Amino acid sequence: MLGEGIAKGLVETARNFFGSYFIKDRLTTVQYPEERLPQAEAARNFPFLVYDGDDWLAGLRCVSCQICEKECPPKCIYIEKSKDKKPDAIGKPQFYPTVFNIDVSVCMSCQICVEVCPFEAIKMDNDFELSTDDRFCGLLWDRHRLALPNSHYQKIHPTDAAVSDAILAEDKAKVDAKAKAAVENKASAATPSVAHVDPGGSSTQ
Amino acid sequence: MILAPPNTAAETADQIFVILRDWIVRHVPGGLQPIFSDLISVVAILAVFASLFAITTVLERKGLGRIQNRYGPNRVGPFGLLQPLADGIKALTKENIVPLAADQTVYVLAPVVLVVAAFSMYAVLPIGRNMALTNLDAGVLFFFAASSVMELSVFMAGWSSRNKYSLLGAMRAIAQMISYEVPLILASVTVIMAAGSLSTVTIVEKQAGYTGILPHWFILTPWGFAGFVLFMIATIAESNRSPFDLPEGESEIIAGYFTEYSGFKFALFFLGEYIGLFAMSGLGITLFLGGWGAPLSFLTWVPSYIWFFAKLLTLIAVFIWLRGTLPRLRMDQLMNFAWKFMLPMALINLVTVGVWEFLPHGVLRWLVCSVMVVVPYVLLGRGLMQGWKVERRVYKFAE
Numbered sequence: 001m002l003g004e005g006i007a008k009g010l011v012e013t014a015r016n017f018f019g020s021y022f023i024k025d026r027l028t029t030v031q032y033p034e035e036r037l038p039q040a041e042a043a044r045n046f047p048f049l050v051y052d053g054d055d056w057l058a059g060l061r062c063v064s065c066q067i068c069e070k071e072c073p074p075k076c077i078y079i080e081k082s083k084d085k086k087p088d089a090i091g092k093p094q095f096y097p098t099v100f101n102i103d104v105s106v107c108m109s110c111q112i113c114v115e116v117c118p119f120e121a122i123k124m125d126n127d128f129e130l131s132t133d134d135r136f137c138g139l140l141w142d143r144h145r146l147a148l149p150n151s152h153y154q155k156i157h158p159t160d161a162a163v164s165d166a167i168l169a170e171d172k173a174k175v176d177a178k179a180k181a182a183v184e185n186k187a188s189a190a191t192p193s194v195a196h197v198d199p200g201g202s203s204t205q
Numbered sequence: 206m207i208l209a210p211p212n213t214a215a216e217t218a219d220q221i222f223v224i225l226r227d228w229i230v231r232h233v234p235g236g237l238q239p240i241f242s243d244l245i246s247v248v249a250i251l252a253v254f255a256s257l258f259a260i261t262t263v264l265e266r267k268g269l270g271r272i273q274n275r276y277g278p279n280r281v282g283p284f285g286l287l288q289p290l291a292d293g294i295k296a297l298t299k300e301n302i303v304p305l306a307a308d309q310t311v312y313v314l315a316p317v318v319l320v321v322a323a324f325s326m327y328a329v330l331p332i333g334r335n336m337a338l339t340n341l342d343a344g345v346l347f348f349f350a351a352s353s354v355m356e357l358s359v360f361m362a363g364w365s366s367r368n369k370y371s372l373l374g375a376m377r378a379i380a381q382m383i384s385y386e387v388p389l390i391l392a393s394v395t396v397i398m399a400a401g402s403l404s405t406v407t408i409v410e411k412q413a414g415y416t417g418i419l420p421h422w423f424i425l426t427p428w429g430f431a432g433f434v435l436f437m438i439a440t441i442a443e444s445n446r447s448p449f450d451l452p453e454g455e456s457e458i459i460a461g462y463f464t465e466y467s468g469f470k471f472a473l474f475f476l477g478e479y480i481g482l483f484a485m486s487g488l489g490i491t492l493f494l495g496g497w498g499a500p501l502s503f504l505t506w507v508p509s510y511i512w513f514f515a516k517l518l519t520l521i522a523v524f525i526w527l528r529g530t531l532p533r534l535r536m537d538q539l540m541n542f543a544w545k546f547m548l549p550m551a552l553i554n555l556v557t558v559g560v561w562e563f564l565p566h567g568v569l570r571w572l573v574c575s576v577m578v579v580v581p582y583v584l585l586g587r588g589l590m591q592g593w594k595v596e597r598r599v600y601k602f603a604e
Contacts, residue, residue, distance in 0.1 A: 002546075002586025006531065013272045013530040026274045 044124035333510035374461025378452035409496030
């Protein structure tokens with residue numbers, strides 16, 4: 001009969017209407033500022049500079065090689081290289097950035113800077129609440145604002161951070177071994193030479 | 206009108222606004238008194254129904270939200286109740302764009318005509334005891350005359366915008382509104398036949414008595430029930446609401462006849478449509494639901510205007526419920542429904558009310574009139590659904 005379908009539909013919508021007041025599961029919308037869903041581990045939004053230790057400037061991993069600046073598709077990174085050197089994450093003396101700026105409004109979150117960085121120095125953060133009422137200085141982040149400790153990276157992306165830490169540890173071990181070898185070589189070159197050179201020298205001569 | 210002083214507290218509460226108006230008018234010099242009296246009533250109607258519009262927009266959005274298992278607006282003020290205020294500020298601060306090719310005069314005039322026509326309908330609505338602005342002898346006729354001016358404004362808007370979507374929307378709107386005006390008026394003619402008057406105040410008075418505890422409302426008769434349903438369906442179609450929102454169909458023609466309207470002109474269209482809907486519902490209440498009368502005989506102590514607004518809000522809730530339920534009709538379905546179902550039903554209903562008046566009071570006339578309503582409904586419904594079968598839709602490429 002005419003109207004049957006309408007009556008069925010009306011019952012269904014009425015059930016939804018009253019059900020939404022009594023059954024909390026029906027309301028699937030997350031009330032965002034008050035409630036939040038946990039972010040996926042791979043979530044990314046804007047890069048940050050990783051530093052080790054407590055002093056952000058001393059621990060900055062960036063050696064200002066400027067690869068990210070050159071690779072950045074929208075050209076939102078600006079780097080100025082230092083004149084002097086400081087030890088980097090694995091102990092080598094390297095340059096460091098005196099200026100490192102990223103423009104939030106230009107960055108397109110492509111993660112290419114992270115992919116190309118050979119020093120594990122720039123990583124993606126998952127903080128997405130970057131809006132500001134200052135459209136000039138509020139959107140151009142300097143190196144201090146970009147710097148975040150390695151512990152933060154371990155917290156937001158534990159898997160990637162573990163890989164990154166392993167690479168750095170390996171490099172550091174290599175550098176240490178090299179240094180040790182160099183020291184030993186130096187030592188072995190220095191000490192035996194005293195004991196050995198004279199007789200050797202005499203033998204060769 | 207000079208009234209006898211009220212006797213009881215209930216009567217005072219019932220007539221409080223009338224007493225207040227008369228008290229204010231008494232402080233005005235003699236010659237200006239009638240004008241002032243009307244002016245106060247007009248301002249009251251404008252204020253009350255404009256605020257009702259504001260409340261309805263937020264209630265509608267919340268109701269639709271709940272029907273779709275959402276919260277609806279809940280950010281501005283407690284429970285989102287200040288949302289209309291935010292919407293109003295937004296509409297006022299938006300840029301007012303007038304298309305270069307538009308017919309400027311007609312374009313600007315259209316929303317004004319709509320709102321004026323919508324508000325002028327309230328002149329004859331009795332929203333409480335002694336609370337009709339005017340008691341015209343041809344009140345219902347005036348009401349329908351004013352309501353058809355709304356169609357004019359719709360076409361003014363669609364034509365003057367010089368936009369194909371506007372024109373398509375206006376074309377659809379005119380076709381729809383004229384088609385549904387016929388059953389709308391025929392459905393109200395039944396009441397005019399039964400009441401023997403075109404005056405809205407007299408029609409309400411005719412429904413004032415009680416049998417036992419039940420009122421003598423026209424909806425509580427077979428022809429009245431059918432008439433009320435027809436009237437309400439036609440009202441929805443007249444005010445371009447879902448499921449008859451073809452003239453505005455957002456998914457097809459953007460916003461129909463007010464595609465080119467922005468800022469406050471758009472808000473005026475919005476206001477005009479809702480005000481028109483309230484007025485139509487108000488007439489439905491006056492004709493079929495006993496106007497400001499109490500639904501049960503022992504509830505007469507509640508002030509009359511409260512009953513009117515309670516009935517109005519109930520009808521608005523039903524409109525929201527329908528909007529949340531039904532999908533939009535197709536043009537041919539819309540026309541078929543108007544001319545092949547609504548019109549014959551309304552005509553048969555006219556005969557039914559005649560039979561009802563001539564048969565003696567009792568079970569017989571109830572039986573005869575019920576059959577006269579139900580049988581055409583079933584038969585016409587069957588005719589309407591002929592050749593219409595539910596098929597499982599086959600997706601050629603998606604599977």
